[in-house]
Amino acid sequence: MDTTFDFRLMHLDGPLSQHVQAVWSASVSSCSQPVNKPLFSDGASGAFIILKGEVTYEQGIYQQGIHWVSVQKQAQFITMSPELLMLGFRFQPGISKEHFSVFRQSEATKNSEKQEVTANQQGIKGLISRLSEAAQTDQLTVLCQWLQQHLKSDVIENGLTHFIRHIDHKAELKGIEQQLPLSLRQIERQFKSQIGFTPKYYQRLMRIRAAIQLIKQNPSANLVDLAIEAGFSDQAHMNREFRQLARMTPKEYQATKKV
Structure with a gap:
């Protein structure tokens, strides 16, 4: 058993599963070398949320925060640093962050739109804060609860x-x-x-x-x-x-x- 790298995957059911297929967490121990893993394409987009450490993905280096993973036509490789702690989620194929106001990052022109964008940014920052404060064993539950709270959408099955x-x-x-x-x-x-x-x-x-x-x-x-x-x-x-x-x-x- 690999004690330097831990990966946990939780497939979802219920109403949330109409939008999100799974949530996951990954961690790398402090005594490990960087860990390189393939991410196989499934026709879906998603996000990873870095709480600690950094990852190299598609020739970019990412640190604390939420980072979006677009639909890929072939596998990509991700390299995770020692002491990494991150979580993530995968939308269902055909669903994207643009379906949900909490994830929209477009520039707003009206005051009401500016307030909505500010509230959304605070919501995402609040998620990172809640995840950082939670015990590692509880973080996937916290992420699921946050998604259930915020993914209220008009998305219907077309x-x-x-x-x-x-x-x-x-x-x-x-x-x-x-x-x-x-x-x-x-x-x-x-x-x-x-x-x-x-x-x-x-x-x-x-x-x-x-x-x-x-x-x-x-x-x-x-x-x-x-x-x-x-x-x-x-x-x-x-x-x-x-x-x-x-x-x-x-x-x-x-x-x-x-x-």
Whole structure:
């Protein structure tokens, strides 16, 4: 067991899960070397909240505060400093911070808008203060409570979010289209404008995520069988997709889980 790095993930349910899929925390001990980890794309955006230490991500260095992670088309790597303590959350695909007034950082021109932006900034600063004061074992609960309090939104399930809820890595897109009021062409346009790529590309990411989950469950699994179970045509297909989207091979990822 790695005692230098601790990662905790909490998947959400209830009303909040319509907007946020999971919250998480990560910490690195003071006696550790910097820790480098891949962040695999799932078609969603999110944020990480640094309470202590710093991280290097996409060639930028980030310290205390809230930092936004946009939708990525392939895996990115994050390097975490010794004594790091941070938390974060992931929106559901198709949901972004722009849906929620508490996260909007646009310049306001009217007095009422200025007051709203100021209140929002205080809300985020208040979150960081509450997290810093809470015991580490309670911080994920504090984060969930804050999200439940502030993510009061007019976001409703539209054709895109309904489509995303029903798609999986093996689904036939035309079969899902028949259940929706929108055509596949309209869904594709919404995908590109709100997420940044097509539904088929999203399914490619989902197959990678399915394979990663299977490897986590059984690090010694036969990769030929695993490829078929994850929805790839064969192992060679899975290897190509991993290199392009996960920026490593399945065998390389499997080796990290065996350790």
